[in-house]
Amino acid sequence: MEEESLISHPFSVPTTLFTSALLLLLLLLLSLLFFFFKARASSKPKAHYRLPPSPMGLPVVGHLHLLRAPIHRALHRLTLRHGPLIHVRLGSTLCVAAATADLARDLLKTHDAAFSDRPQTIAARHFAYDSAAFAFAPYGPYYRFMRRLCMLELLGSRTVDQLRPIRHAEVAALLRTLLEKSKRREPVNLSWEVIRLTNNEVTRMAASTTSSAVGGEAEEARELVKQVAELIGAFNLEDYIGFCRGWDPQGLSKRMRDVHARFDGLLERIIKGKEEARRSKKKKNSNREGGEEDDDGVVKDVLDILLDVAEDEKAEMKLSRENIKGFIMDIFTAGSDSSAASIEWALAEILNHPRVLQKLRQEIDQVVGNGRIVDETDLPNLPYLQAAVKETLRLHPPAPIIHRQATRDVTVEGYVIPAGTALFVNVWSVGRDPKYWEDPSEFRPERFVDDRAVVDMRGQHFQLIPFGSGRRGCPGMTLALQAVPVAVAALMQCFDWEVSGESCGSNSGSGREEKGTLVDMEEGIGLVSARAHPLILVPVPRLDPFPEI
Numbered sequence: 309m310e311e312e313s314l315i316s317h318p319f320s321v322p323t324t325l326f327t328s329a330l331l332l333l334l335l336l337l338l339s340l341l342f343f344f345f346k347a348r349a350s351s352k353p354k355a356h357y358r359l360p361p362s363p364m365g366l367p368v369v370g371h372l373h374l375l376r377a378p379i380h381r382a383l384h385r386l387t388l389r390h391g392p393l394i395h396v397r398l399g400s401t402l403c404v405a406a407a408t409a410d411l412a413r414d415l416l417k418t419h420d421a422a423f424s425d426r427p428q429t430i431a432a433r434h435f436a437y438d439s440a441a442f443a444f445a446p447y448g449p450y451y452r453f454m455r456r457l458c459m460l461e462l463l464g465s466r467t468v469d470q471l472r473p474i475r476h477a478e479v480a481a482l483l484r485t486l487l488e489k490s491k492r493r494e495p496v497n498l499s500w501e502v503i504r505l506t507n508n509e510v511t512r513m514a515a516s517t518t519s520s521a522v523g524g525e526a527e528e529a530r531e532l533v534k535q536v537a538e539l540i541g542a543f544n545l546e547d548y549i550g551f552c553r554g555w556d557p558q559g560l561s562k563r564m565r566d567v568h569a570r571f572d573g574l575l576e577r578i579i580k581g582k583e584e585a586r587r588s589k590k591k592k593n594s595n596r597e598g599g600e601e602d603d604d605g606v607v608k609d610v611l612d613i614l615l616d617v618a619e620d621e622k623a624e625m626k627l628s629r630e631n632i633k634g635f636i637m638d639i640f641t642a643g644s645d646s647s648a649a650s651i652e653w654a655l656a657e658i659l660n661h662p663r664v665l666q667k668l669r670q671e672i673d674q675v676v677g678n679g680r681i682v683d684e685t686d687l688p689n690l691p692y693l694q695a696a697v698k699e700t701l702r703l704h705p706p707a708p709i710i711h712r713q714a715t716r717d718v719t720v721e722g723y724v725i726p727a728g729t730a731l732f733v734n735v736w737s738v739g740r741d742p743k744y745w746e747d748p749s750e751f752r753p754e755r756f757v758d759d760r761a762v763v764d765m766r767g768q769h770f771q772l773i774p775f776g777s778g779r780r781g782c783p784g785m786t787l788a789l790q791a792v793p794v795a796v797a798a799l800m801q802c803f804d805w806e807v808s809g810e811s812c813g814s815n816s817g818s819g820r821e822e823k824g825t826l827v828d829m830e831e832g833i834g835l836v837s838a839r840a841h842p843l844i845l846v847p848v849p850r851l852d853p854f855p856e857i
């Protein structure tokens with residue numbers, strides 16, 4: 309059976325449990341024939357809409373049977389056959405999918421305002437504190453206020469810089485673990501270690517003034533994030549088949565309520581701990597002579613900033629407890645798995661390309677040397693590393709589909725996309741758009757070196773949009789573009805890697821997989837596009853003596 313990926317980014321389309329839901333659906337089909345005519349009549353677009361082309365659909369299920377996971381690949385195949393802009397139906401929900409860089413520009417730039425909402429699935433509603441959170445909030449005054457706060461403070465470059473020591477400490481902890489294991493020549497499940505790294509980084513940056521503030525809770529957060537991923541990724545019949553609404557035939561809504569209650573409990577504990585720490589700090593300060601503030605050098609984390617705003621009488625908008633919990637939950641779930649998937653894919657591609665590995669190490673050795681571990685401050689001097697990360701995100705975007713919803717009717721290339729339509733911009737296809745990419749399936753970091761280095765990932769060059777674009781583009785990009793390359797660089801600088809067991813290539817036709825030597829590149833299914841199988845490798849220390857960590 310195909311292993312399902314359990315890691316998440318909540319802005320992609322549901323894929324997990326897709327197959328089982330489809331089976332259930334087909335069983336229901338016969339008994340629901342009566343409803344078909346009703347559902348079809350109510351879901352039919354009005355006659356004057358000139359929709360983009362579409363494959364042949366079925367009653368009730370629409371095109372569900374054509375969308376086997378991973379969905380970005382299924383949509384890619386359909387757009388190759390029917391044109392770069394198509395429409396499909398998930399049950400009774402009308403969706404439009406776009407597959408080229410030019411269409412991405414049209415939809416996410418020219419019509420950005422019309423596509424600035426996200427579809428409100430049942431999971432989104434459950435985990436979004438009734439729209440009080442950020443990632444699924446409608447594009448209104450609250451969202452705009454939070455977005456500004458996010459870009460200037462919460463995830464802005466100043467906060468990201470100030471919290472660098474947390475990330476540095478977590479990378480060092482990972483290297484120590486690997487060094488220990490290397491002494492016993494023990495295979496390491498690097499996928500697991502990398503998820504732990506990014507999860508610790510995000511939870512500590514979000515909510516810990518000291519390393520112990522969330523320490524014990526990071527594990528619980530990791531487990532809950534996994535559950536949220538599964539549930540957001542589940543194909544929920546209630547979302548797409550009108551007559552299933554309120555019935556919960558798969559028991560998903562019940563599970564969502566349970567997981568949400570547990571996550572809420574964890575967030576309450578974290579926030580109460582933080583409030584306690586802030587109260588005692590205030591007390592300590594007020595006991596000081598002259599009542600001057602104690603600038604004890606402790607840097608504010610994201611939760612501190614949110615609580616400051618919530619307590620500020622003059623703030624443009626008052627933040628509620630729900631707003632704060634929602635935002636922290638969003639970055640716990642959005643921040644760690646996407647970065648982990650990028651690190652894993654980068655390692656796998658680099659190991660499969662010894663020439664790239666050699667060039668990368670040459671660059672790191674020249675810039676950093678052997679006496680210390682590479683640091684985020686080295687990144688501007690490591691252009692080949694940055695190119696390798698870009699190339700990884702082009703070929704393996706962790707959120708392969710950008711998911712938005714039309715707030716009004718939009719005309720694109722002569723077709724009309726009606727208000728309420730779900731939009732899928734297939735980032736995976738866009739990164740392979742032959743108009744912009746030569747030999748698109750080749751892993752070749754060189755394409756970003758020299759004059760082509762101007763293609764960046766900030767959402768202005770639409771052939772490369774792994775972080776999306778426009779008013780709903782990823783606010784965690786600055787953070788990810790520090791955390792991902794430095795982790796890749798440290799792992800390549802410090803260790804040689806022997807490929808072991810499950811991670812071996814399978815000669816499955818890519819032309820670069822060779823049994824016993826190289827890493828398999830099979831893609832899993834799940835909200836975040838991660839590897840299907842864990843990366844199991846044996847670390848062999850490369851630096852002798854190993855630098856102090």
Ligand code: HEM
Pocket residue numbers: 319442443444463510638639642643644646647650705706707710711712773774775776777778779780781782783784785787788792
């Ligand atoms: C390599 C890592 C990452 C990738 C590839 C990625 C990708 C994306 C994409 C494609 C979107 C949707 C953009 C759109 O609709 O145009 C998004 C949204 C979002 N991401 Fe990320 N992301 C990453 C890391 C992070 C991190 C580290 C954080 C926070 C700590 C984060 C937080 C968010 C949030 C909160 C949103 C929702 C924004 C909104 O709806 O306005 N992401 N991300």
